[in-house]
Amino acid sequence: MIYPIVLFGDPVLKKKAADIPQGAxxxxxxxxxxxxxxxxxxxxxAAPQIGKSIRLFVVDDYPMMDEGExxxxxxxxxxxxxxxxxEEWAFEEGCLSIPGIRxxxxxxSVVKIRYFDEEWNEHEEEYDDIHARVIQHEYDHIEGVxxxxxxxxxxxxxxxxxxxxxxxxxxxxxxxxxxxxxx
Numbered sequence: 181m182i183y184p185i186v187l188f189g190d191p192v193l194k195k196k197a198a199d200i201p202q203g204a205x206x207x208x209x210x211x212x213x214x215x216x217x218x219x220x221x222x223x224x225x226a227a228p229q230i231g232k233s234i235r236l237f238v239v240d241d242y243p244m245m246d247e248g249e250x251x252x253x254x255x256x257x258x259x260x261x262x263x264x265x266x267e268e269w270a271f272e273e274g275c276l277s278i279p280g281i282r283x284x285x286x287x288x289s290v291v292k293i294r295y296f297d298e299e300w301n302e303h304e305e306e307y308d309d310i311h312a313r314v315i316q317h318e319y320d321h322i323e324g325v326x327x328x329x330x331x332x333x334x335x336x337x338x339x340x341x342x343x344x345x346x347x348x349x350x351x352x353x354x355x356x357x358x359x360x361x362x363x
Contacts (some may be wrong), residue, residue: 181212182219183230184356185276197322198232199258210255213238220274220355223316226321227337229277232237237318252311259295266290273327281352285330287316
């Protein structure tokens with residue numbers, strides 16, 4: 181099932197997500213999240229982006245890899261970042277929940293993360309470069325943080341009108357979206 185992507189301005193995107201009970205059946209949801217992500221041409225998708233405030237995200241960064249490079253394709257259940265280190269580097273990020281906006285975001289080059297896979301096996305792994313960045317971006321979503329929270333207040337002011345339009349559904353996206361409810 182392909183879910184609509186929740187747009188900027190929806191409170192679920194700014195809320196810290198809840199842990200998933202150990203052993204809960206999430207395989208179908210994970211399959212749906214991958215299908216949703218692929219239909220929107222994304223490389224990562226967090227549960228809050230489909231309106232579910234739970235600690236789950238999926239990643240498939242193969243489209244960002246050069247020929248011959250290995251990508252990461254997996255689900256992260258109840259992840260915890262243990263460490264971020266290495267040199268900070270800027271890279272232009274975008275987000276399915278904030279279509280049409282891309283900005284440079286600085287992040288550490290290495291991330292160490294503990295998580296469960298869809299079989300509820302626990303893993304502790306380290307990722308670097310673009311893999312680390314995609315994981316950090318999706319992890320931010322389950323913490324209620326958006327990539328626009330990492331940019332300067334000056335750039336945020338410049339984007340204020342575009343962000344307001346996105347929250348009203350005035351957006352050009354080639355995938356289904358869910359416009360935040362009017363308050």
